[in-house]
Amino acid sequence: MKIPNGYEVIQLFESFSPKYLAEDGDPIGLQVGTLSKKISKVLIALDVTEDVVDEAIAGGADMILAHHPFIFRPLKKIDFSHPHGRVIEKLIKHDITLYAAHTNLDVAEGGVNDMLAEALGLQDFTVLAPTYREGLKKLAVYVPAEAEEKVREALAQAGAGHLGHYSHCSFSAEGIGRFKPDEHANPHIGVEGKLEAVQEVKVEVVVPEPLVNKVIRAMLNAHPYEEVAYDLYTLDNQGDKELGLGRVGMLPETMTLREFAEKVKMAFDVKTVRVTGDLTAQIKKVAVLGGTGDKFVRTAQFKGADVFVTGDIYYHTAVDFKQEGMNIIDPGHNVEKIMKKGVASKMDALCKTAGFEMEWSASIIDTDPFQVI
The missing domain is CATH 3.30.70.120 (Alpha-Beta Plaits)
Structure with missing residues (x-):
């Protein structure tokens, strides 16, 4: 067993989530720090907040592998009195490398959308919106x-x-x-x-x-x-x-939209969901897409889905598609947190096969900015 460097770790990660699957302009890859050092502990996170960095420091992590890029737009300044500046300051002072895998992890086989489809129990699922x-x-x-x-x-x-x-x-x-x-x-x-x-x-x-x-x-x-x-x-x-965003597949048995909404809540560990449609409608074919899926509702409808499960649905989108009889369940963007345990488990198995002595852990910090009162 050996302790790998950052390049070896990322090469192993990209064996199933390569960079070329990412959408153009998506700021994936190394964001802070260096890959030219030994990596023995990695924390998997959905978002990079100051609390998540504190968690990485307390756990002795050498790297944070995040789904949502911390640096999404060019920085105009790094102000240590600002939350974003403090995150960068702590990462540098504690020698923690930050790496982001966004749409490449969404698209990849075994990535975020496959994890979501499997959590819902979908069978024979295929790609919803091909990108590659x-x-x-x-x-x-x-x-x-x-x-x-x-x-x-x-x-x-x-x-x-x-x-x-x-x-x-x-x-x-x-x-x-x-x-x-x-x-x-x-x-x-x-x-x-x-x-x-x-x-x-x-x-x-x-x-x-x-x-x-x-x-x-x-x-x-x-x-x-x-x-x-x-x-x-x-x-x-x-x-x-053919790879791409979202998945569409079949439930093992038909259920009502109300029953399926409860299933979504349990599968994704959320307390509430927003639902558009007839709660008595029969659901068999399901489309699911992690993150923001507002612009893919028509795609799900075209693929014959009885319901589309995705986050960040706009009000007017919901109004328009409700009139067309398209059922939508919005469990929020944060359901992509499923990738934390999923990636940690997958990378742990890959590292053991490769002979790497490493520890992979899923962040326990809840980074969902919304509360339901």
Whole structure:
């Protein structure tokens, strides 16, 4: 077991919540401090308030990983007499790194929206509002015939050649490869200064864009040549993986809107919810989106949802969609607090697999700014 540095921790975190999933302009990533230090304790928080920083200090945390970016807009000044300034002052004085994962964690498989859908017991859920479709590359590598199977298997094990429900998909064509080693070469085949002609196989595989570097490393490690000839092309067609905001799925059994509203309260640990619609309406298909979902009500309606569960619904939006018969349950933005325990649990498991000696804890501070009286 080893204590990793910040870069190793974030690399592990981004193995399931990569930065490229975030919306353009979302200020994710390192916000205060450094990743060039050992990290043994991480506090997971929804919001970064002074109380949360005090909690991190008391618990000896080296890092706070937050869902909502603390620095969302450019700062004009850092005033230590202001709450925001005091947060930065305490983070720096106590050497606590602050890292934010916002819309990338919303979109990610196993991220915030999956956690919300699972908490509601939704079955067979899919993406509500797609934001990312995986790009594809084609890798063509030239291999001596005797090494073809070894290289082909290495490519498959690294994730290349997966099409739908099929793995190890590839195409090959035989040909002649020619080369002349110079005096500094150490050739697998051939001798210095002599032109060689070798029976080779061109192996082609499709590679998901996020796996390109991993696949190329695997190919180079398996290939017998000192210098490997290969081509990498960008494809116009896209992969099967579609990710995005929100989820839509089915309840195990139909219930009324009133009954489902009570289920939402229990699932998300909230005392009250705002409901628009007929409380006797039958609910089976559910759309859910963490955070602010006001602009996605029409999307949920288009997807055939009987109810849309999301936060921060505007008054006029509720008026308009109530007239159209669209049911809405607003449990508030703070239900995204589900990510605290969810991320802590997931990262604890990943760290154990990676051999990292770390402690992950969920903040117990309630950062919901609203009280119901």
